[in-house]
Amino acid sequence: xxxxxxxxxxxxxxxxxxxxxxxxxxxxxxxxxxxxxxxxxxxxxxxxxxxxxxxxxxxxxxxxxxxxxxxxxxxxxxxxxxxxxxxxxxxxxxxxxxxxxxxxxxxxxxxxxxxxxxxxxxxxxxxxxxxxxxxxxxxxxxxxxxxxxxxxxxxxxxxxxxxxxxxxxxxxxxxxxxxxxxxxxxxxxxxxxxxxxxxxxxxxxxxxxxxxxxxxxxxxxx
Amino acid sequence: xxxxxxxxxxxxxxxxxxxxxxxxxxxxxxxxxxxxxxxxxxxxxxxxxxxxxxxxxxxxxxxxxxxxxxxxxxxxxxxxxxxxxxxxxxxxxxxxxxxxxxxxxxxxxxxxxxxxxxxxxxxxxxxxxxxxxxxxxxxxxxxxxxxxxxxxxxxxxxxxxxxxxxxxxxxxxxxxxxxxxxxxxxxxxxxxxxxxxxxxxxxxxxxxxxxxxxxxxxxxxxxxxxxxxxxxxxxxxxxxxxxxxxxxxxxxxxxxxxxxxxxxxxxxxxxxxxxxxxxxxxxxxxxxxxxxxxxxxxxxxxxxxxxxxxxxxxxxxxxxxxxxxxxxxxxxxxxxxxxxxxxxxxxxxxxxxxxxxxxxxxxxxxxxxxxxxxxxxxxxxxxxxxxxxxxxxxxxxxxxxxxxxxxxxxxxxxxxxxxxxxxxxxxxxxxxxxxxxxxxxxxxxxxxxxxxxx
Numbered sequence: 001x002x003x004x005x006x007x008x009x010x011x012x013x014x015x016x017x018x019x020x021x022x023x024x025x026x027x028x029x030x031x032x033x034x035x036x037x038x039x040x041x042x043x044x045x046x047x048x049x050x051x052x053x054x055x056x057x058x059x060x061x062x063x064x065x066x067x068x069x070x071x072x073x074x075x076x077x078x079x080x081x082x083x084x085x086x087x088x089x090x091x092x093x094x095x096x097x098x099x100x101x102x103x104x105x106x107x108x109x110x111x112x113x114x115x116x117x118x119x120x121x122x123x124x125x126x127x128x129x130x131x132x133x134x135x136x137x138x139x140x141x142x143x144x145x146x147x148x149x150x151x152x153x154x155x156x157x158x159x160x161x162x163x164x165x166x167x168x169x170x171x172x173x174x175x176x177x178x179x180x181x182x183x184x185x186x187x188x189x190x191x192x193x194x195x196x197x198x199x200x201x202x203x204x205x206x207x208x209x210x211x212x213x214x215x216x217x218x219x220x221x222x
Numbered sequence: 223x224x225x226x227x228x229x230x231x232x233x234x235x236x237x238x239x240x241x242x243x244x245x246x247x248x249x250x251x252x253x254x255x256x257x258x259x260x261x262x263x264x265x266x267x268x269x270x271x272x273x274x275x276x277x278x279x280x281x282x283x284x285x286x287x288x289x290x291x292x293x294x295x296x297x298x299x300x301x302x303x304x305x306x307x308x309x310x311x312x313x314x315x316x317x318x319x320x321x322x323x324x325x326x327x328x329x330x331x332x333x334x335x336x337x338x339x340x341x342x343x344x345x346x347x348x349x350x351x352x353x354x355x356x357x358x359x360x361x362x363x364x365x366x367x368x369x370x371x372x373x374x375x376x377x378x379x380x381x382x383x384x385x386x387x388x389x390x391x392x393x394x395x396x397x398x399x400x401x402x403x404x405x406x407x408x409x410x411x412x413x414x415x416x417x418x419x420x421x422x423x424x425x426x427x428x429x430x431x432x433x434x435x436x437x438x439x440x441x442x443x444x445x446x447x448x449x450x451x452x453x454x455x456x457x458x459x460x461x462x463x464x465x466x467x468x469x470x471x472x473x474x475x476x477x478x479x480x481x482x483x484x485x486x487x488x489x490x491x492x493x494x495x496x497x498x499x500x501x502x503x504x505x506x507x508x509x510x511x512x513x514x515x516x517x518x519x520x521x522x523x524x525x526x527x528x529x530x531x532x533x534x535x536x537x538x539x540x541x542x543x544x545x546x547x548x549x550x551x552x553x554x555x556x557x558x559x560x561x562x563x564x565x566x567x568x569x570x571x572x573x574x575x576x577x578x579x580x581x582x583x584x585x586x587x588x589x590x591x592x593x594x595x596x597x598x599x600x601x602x603x604x605x606x607x608x609x610x611x612x613x614x615x616x617x618x619x620x621x622x623x624x625x626x627x628x629x630x631x632x633x634x635x636x637x638x639x640x641x642x643x644x645x646x647x648x649x650x651x652x653x654x655x656x657x658x659x660x661x662x663x664x665x666x667x668x669x670x671x672x673x674x675x676x
Contacts, residue, residue: 053408053409053533055639057620057621057639057641057642057643057644058641058642058643061621061643062620062621062622063621065257065287066287066291066292066294066295066297066298067298068260068261068264080642080643080648081642082642082643082648082649085642107408107409107412107442110408110409110442111344111639111641112343112344112620112639113341113343113344113346113358113359113360114257114258114360115261115360115362116257116261118360119261133409133412135412135442136412136413136442137344137358137360140359140363141359141360141361144360144362144366145360188244190244190374199362200362200363200365200366201265201266201268201269201362201365201366204269204366204369204370205269
């Protein structure tokens with residue numbers, strides 16, 4: 001299984017955990033990100049490139065949904081994508097190395113709500129998914145299970161086989177092969193906290209989110 | 223505010239919300255199925271809480287791979303059943319009493335205008351047809367709702383679609399939504415709410431409206447929504463009867479909405495969720511509501527649509543389809559498996575035979591739909607024509623069972639997705655259409671308009 005990119009670092013920015021959801025600053029990731037001081041282990045990996053509208057049936061076909069074990073799901077990761085949609089990556093799944101990165105076009109993860117899709121990707125060893133845009137349920141699911149993702153409008157400029165280094169907290173993608181840096185909007189800090197904690201349920205269990213700390217309090221990071 | 227913004231404001235105890243704000247919302251009903259709930263249950267159990275937030279506000283519907291299609295699926299369904307028993311989940315539906323979740327829950331009156339529904343299934347957006355905010359999420363989100371009754375949401379921007387004019391014959395909600403997705407693309411409404419309005423929407427019934435909201439996700443939307451009116455109200459009255467018949471007269475849970483009082487401006491009185499849906503719910507957009515974009519369609523120019531492989535946006539009007547031979551025709555799913563859909567199919571199929579080369583598969587979405595189809599003689603029409611009628615299930619829609627395709631085969635279906643390999647082998651193809659076109663195609667052996675077949 002892919003190691004999480006972020007170790008559970010402390011978030012020192014004031015108001016990040018205690019602010020009401022509506023606090024405007026909480027939503028504007030760019031403004032807040034400078035305040036986020038996390039202990040980071042940067043992601044570095046080889047790129048596997050895919051096109052637009054990669055759907056969840058392609059990521060994990062429904063015939064494999066009769067199990068929910070992530071290691072089992074990982075065996076079938078991206079097997080639903082036809083030859084013509086694979087680009088140069090016909091060997092995906094066979095030659096993937098732990099820490100590799102998926103880069104794709106618009107609307108990555110569209111289709112069904114199956115969380116099996118990001119689970120399969122994460123368990124296959126992928127350390128981060130970069131796409132021009134994500135379908136919204138895939139986006140939520142990835143955050144919730146602790147799979148690092150980044151939205152980057154310049155994703156098309158990253159090629160198969162490139163080696164990229166990623167700084168999630170600050171939204172920086174360093175393409176070491178092309179010697180180019182792409183800056184993206186990092187996610188709102190509460191989402192980074194979820195990834196940081198290793199997923200939503202781990203965060204809830206820690207009592208740092210979703211009311212378990214104080215059921216009566218409306219002061220939660222969400 | 224738009225309808226979506228109003229519902230989100232009420233459920234986050236605020237007077238007002240704005241697009242792109244993050245809110246923490248209370249959930250009226252949380253839904254899971256035999257594919258998504260097992261992961262949610264596993265995640266929920268890790269918390270060791272011992273109880274769910276409210277056993278009356280969770281619905282568990284085994285519908286994808288049931289009746290159990292193999293040993294592994296049987297295991298998944300059992301996880302659901304055991305969890306429902308352990309936590310005394312009120313709305314668990316066993317085989318024989320179940321149906322496809324998005325047809326079943328509205329049918330038994332579990333969803334009301336103004337509700338906020340979260341489901342671990344992408345087509346949860348279907349309930350917007352009743353004027354509810356409903357959206358699909360993944361299993362971990364569902365687990366968090368099991369634990370807390372809450373969910374974080376980003377308030378979506380709203381796209382307003384105005385449909386005007388008179389519908390052509392054989393054109394329904396499925397065609398309007400396919401045409402719309404064909405126009406704006408599969409990510410044309412990404413992260414947005416789709417609000418469907420206009421004279422043409424007032425003309426169509428609930429099954430058409432469900433089909434439209436059901437496919438909002440195929441344009442990337444967070445939710446689809448339609449302002450409640452007399453037609454919504456009429457549907458709610460019927461579901462009262464269904465509820466008595468199907469659920470043994472269970473009283474609609476007053477706790478389902480927690481007795482939340484909607485602000486006077488929103489509902490003008492008692493909590494909307496405790497009343498019958500009617501035109502006076504007050505669940506409607508303000509005149510000065512802000513929209514990201516307003517798009518208008520003259521429906522009198524829209525023909526029945528066919529979405530070619532391999533995206534729902536790849537639409538053509540039926541007159542431009544050409545000669546496309548098929549191997550299978552499938553009528554069913556959460557999009558078009560309701561009784562009205564079967565009536566349309568029966569109207570086309572009555573007195574005709576299914577083409578010798580075609581397998582016609584018809585799956586009523588719920589037991590109630592099945593029963594109505596039996597009583598109305600529709601099942602007889604289908605069987606006499608040479609089609610098969612199966613027990614409620616999502617079945618072949620997602621390549622599960624009861625009609626999976628081999629390499630090189632083509633199916634025309636009333637379903638919602640035509641991704642490569644969606645219904646079986648990667649080299650098979652799916653075409654999407656309304657029930658009349660699918661029935662006509664089953665008769666002719668190629669994709670055909672109802673006029674050609676009759």
